[in-house]
Amino acid sequence: xxxxxxxxxxxxxxxxxxxxxxxxxxxxxxxxxxxxxxxxxxxxxxxxxxxxxxxxxxxxxxxxxxxxxxxxxxxxxxxxxxxxxxxxxxxxxxxxxxxxxxxxxxxxxxxxxx
Amino acid sequence: xxxxxxxxxxxxxxxxxxxxxxxxxxxxxxxxxxxxxxxxxxxxxxxxxxxxxxxxxxxxxxxxxxxxxxxxxxxxxxxxxxxxxxxxxxxxxxxxxxxxxxxxxxxxxxxxx
Numbered sequence: 001x002x003x004x005x006x007x008x009x010x011x012x013x014x015x016x017x018x019x020x021x022x023x024x025x026x027x028x029x030x031x032x033x034x035x036x037x038x039x040x041x042x043x044x045x046x047x048x049x050x051x052x053x054x055x056x057x058x059x060x061x062x063x064x065x066x067x068x069x070x071x072x073x074x075x076x077x078x079x080x081x082x083x084x085x086x087x088x089x090x091x092x093x094x095x096x097x098x099x100x101x102x103x104x105x106x107x108x109x110x111x112x113x114x
Numbered sequence: 115x116x117x118x119x120x121x122x123x124x125x126x127x128x129x130x131x132x133x134x135x136x137x138x139x140x141x142x143x144x145x146x147x148x149x150x151x152x153x154x155x156x157x158x159x160x161x162x163x164x165x166x167x168x169x170x171x172x173x174x175x176x177x178x179x180x181x182x183x184x185x186x187x188x189x190x191x192x193x194x195x196x197x198x199x200x201x202x203x204x205x206x207x208x209x210x211x212x213x214x215x216x217x218x219x220x221x222x223x224x225x226x227x
Contacts, residue, residue, distance in 0.1 A: 004157070033212055042201065042217035043158065056213040091157045099208045102148070105157025 002027065004094050004106035005074075012112045013082050021077040021109045025094030032075045033093045033103060034067060043091060049075060050098075079111075087113045118202045123222040132189040134221050136202030139183045144206040147178060147185045152199045152220070161200075162187070189223075197225045 005024040013019050025032050030051050035043040045059040049069040060067065064082075069075040079086055089110050093103035119137040126132045138147070146165050150158035162169055164176040164185070175188040189196055199220040207215060 035217070040219070042219050044217075045213055045215070048213040058213070089155075093157065093212070095212070100212070101163060101207070102160035103158075103212050105159065107156050110155075 004029075004092055004104050006090075006092050006106035006109050008109060009107065010110045010112070012114065014114050015083055016081050019079040019082050019086070019111055019113075021079075021090050021092075021111070022074045023077070023092030023094075023106060024074040025092075026096075026104050029094035029096050029104070031095045031098060031100075032069050033095075034075075034077050035091045035093065037089045037091060037108075039088075046077075082111075082113045084113045087111055118204055118216075118218055120200075120202050120218070120221045122219065123224070125224050125226065126192055127226050128193055129191050132192050132196070132223060132225075134187045134189075134200055134202075134223070135184055136187070136204075137184045138202070138204045141182050141204055142206065144208075145204050146207060147176065147182075148203045148205075148207070148215075149174070149176065149187045150201045150203065150217070152201065158201060158217070192223075192225045194225050194227065196223065198223060 007022050032049045034046040037043045047060050047067045048056040052071050064080045066078045089108045091108045093105045148163040149161040151161050152158040162174050162176045166178050169176045177186040199222050201217050201220040203215050205215040
């Protein structure tokens with residue numbers, strides 16, 4: 001049973017470009033969470049999605065950031081017009097239920113904005 | 115949300131027992147205590163969870179006193195591969211889910227030969 005898969009592992013973008021981060025949850029998991037981690041800091045919650053629904057996006061910046069989890073395919077975190085401050089590690093986690101004992105995390109996508 | 119406080123860093127040597135204490139004075143009745151481990155360039159990994167007294171699994175033990183205002187993660191006989199950041203989380207994940215939990219800066223454990 002494959003774990004949570006994130007790709008790409010590393011993504012380099014120039015300021016103003018778009019970044020698309022993908023997350024395939026574990027098989028059987030329909031709940032996805034995105035977190036952002038700056039160097040030497042803890043993870044910050046961004047958004048929680050279920051299939052085709054955004055449940056909680058209270059941690060998402062109001063502009064340029066969006067997330068989706070379509071009926072088919074991976075969850076996508078999209079960052080438009082990236083700025084240097086968007087450089088961070090972005091982690092996706094999944095769970096089989098809405099209130100799980102634990103989350104299963106992917107290995108993350110390291111976004112570097114030049 | 116219950117705020118947690120844990121040491122920024124700790125050092126140990128191979129074969130020693132390591133105890134990391136987390137303070138959570140404002141823990142609520144329905145809150146559970148959960149610990150995660152994170153290696154560099156990887157996502158966090160669940161270690162252990164408890165509500166009160168003692169919980170033990172194949173990786174660690176979790177000690178929670180009666181007042182539940184603190185908890186101690188105990189790692190027996192650490193090895194170099196236990197060098198990681200350890201996060202203490204407190205919350206009612208069974209009602210609200212992880213979207214309401216906060217990963218603080220964690221404790222950076224360095225295990226030396």
